[in-house]
Amino acid sequence: MESLTVELGARSYPILIGDGLIRDIGRHVAPILKRPRTMIVTDSHVADHYLIPLGTSLGMEGISFSSFVLDPGEGTKSWAGLARLTEWLIGEGIERGDHVIALGGGVIGDLVGFACSIVKRGCNFIQVPTTLLAQVDSSVGGKTAINVPAGKNLVGAFHQPAMVVIDPTTLETLPRRELGAGYAEVVKYGLIDDAGFFAWCEANGAALLAGDSAARHKAIAHSVSAKARIVAADERETQDIRALLNLGHSFGHALEAETGYSDRLLHGEAVAAGMVLAHQFSAANGLCPSEDAARVRDHLASVDLPHSLASAGVNTDGAALAAHMAHDKKVRGGKLPLILTRGIGQSFVTDEYGLDAVAAFLDN
Numbered sequence: 194m195e196s197l198t199v200e201l202g203a204r205s206y207p208i209l210i211g212d213g214l215i216r217d218i219g220r221h222v223a224p225i226l227k228r229p230r231t232m233i234v235t236d237s238h239v240a241d242h243y244l245i246p247l248g249t250s251l252g253m254e255g256i257s258f259s260s261f262v263l264d265p266g267e268g269t270k271s272w273a274g275l276a277r278l279t280e281w282l283i284g285e286g287i288e289r290g291d292h293v294i295a296l297g298g299g300v301i302g303d304l305v306g307f308a309c310s311i312v313k314r315g316c317n318f319i320q321v322p323t324t325l326l327a328q329v330d331s332s333v334g335g336k337t338a339i340n341v342p343a344g345k346n347l348v349g350a351f352h353q354p355a356m357v358v359i360d361p362t363t364l365e366t367l368p369r370r371e372l373g374a375g376y377a378e379v380v381k382y383g384l385i386d387d388a389g390f391f392a393w394c395e396a397n398g399a400a401l402l403a404g405d406s407a408a409r410h411k412a413i414a415h416s417v418s419a420k421a422r423i424v425a426a427d428e429r430e431t432q433d434i435r436a437l438l439n440l441g442h443s444f445g446h447a448l449e450a451e452t453g454y455s456d457r458l459l460h461g462e463a464v465a466a467g468m469v470l471a472h473q474f475s476a477a478n479g480l481c482p483s484e485d486a487a488r489v490r491d492h493l494a495s496v497d498l499p500h501s502l503a504s505a506g507v508n509t510d511g512a513a514l515a516a517h518m519a520h521d522k523k524v525r526g527g528k529l530p531l532i533l534t535r536g537i538g539q540s541f542v543t544d545e546y547g548l549d550a551v552a553a554f555l556d557n
Contacts (some may be wrong), residue, residue: 326377374461
């Protein structure tokens with residue numbers, strides 16, 4: 194087992210990474226529980242595989258639990274889903290000192306985290322991510338939210354978990370498409386500020402997706418370490434450090450909005466296309482070598498991830514996509530800061546380019 198820490202002073206928390214941790218989770222969470230009771234929130238797909246093993250492990254430590262199983266998919270991360278979950282938690286007699294276990298992918302982690310930020314004015318939660326995307330990105334850092342008609346993750350809160358428990362063996366039951374979507378977030382860490390890691394991805398990404406456990410462990414540990422470092426430096430995204438984690442997301446969220454936040458385009462797939470667009474926009478404006486933009490496109494294409502508007506299934510004009518971007522929660526003073534790049538591993542934040550320039554680029 195590998196252990197890392199997100200350094201946030203009194204709110205620091207551990208990230209545990211190891212095969213089989215779900216079946217051994219009881220002894221790791223028992224020391225932090227205020228009372229020997231917890232609540233597990235998951236979705237029906239994950240419950241079929243991991244609810245019983247996790248519950249059995251808790252029982253072996255004398256920890257009682259109740260469980261709430263939600264429908265899978267982005268549709269659950271909504272006002273209605275939040276209402277159902279908070280009412281269930283209150284009905285279960287949750288106390289401020291209790292810990293809720295979020296067992297699942299990014300949807301479950303985001304929803305549970307947000308619910309725990311508001312129930313009883315704040316209670317604790319433990320992230321047990323079961324998708325690659327959640328393991329390398331969304332489970333770490335305390336960003337919690339739901340989607341609303343105007344856009345993705347527009348209602349939420351910063352609320353850090355008490356612990357993150359990552360069991361890479363859960364990826365063995367993950368559909369190939371979901372695995373690929375998570376891999377986009379792995380590539381992101383190389384593109385932000387680590388050209389060497391991007392080169393590692395070029396050499397090992399196909400093996401990771403094909404089931405190479407060593408490559409998966411390496412990708413997870415490296416990604417989590419990078420995110421923990423960034424979150425510790427800029428927890429609430431006030432210094433443009435954490436904002437770099439949004440590479441590809443401004444474009445990607447617009448693609449998700451255009452496809453209705455549906456399984457037509459998964460979040461990681463949208464981020465993949467968004468990262469290509471960010472590099473191509475940078476190249477078109479003389480910021481980034483065109484060869485680097487081509488490397489990003491070619492690598493993501495080689496692992497069957499969307500790498501253009503067409504491959505993302507989006508057929509609309511630039512003005513429509515720019516209109517979606519205008520609702521981005523990062524807008525400041527009417528301007529949308531974009532994460533652009535001077536080359537692979539050289540991302541930066543700028544508000545120099547207006548959405549009209551983005552719309553014109555997307556129409557080319």
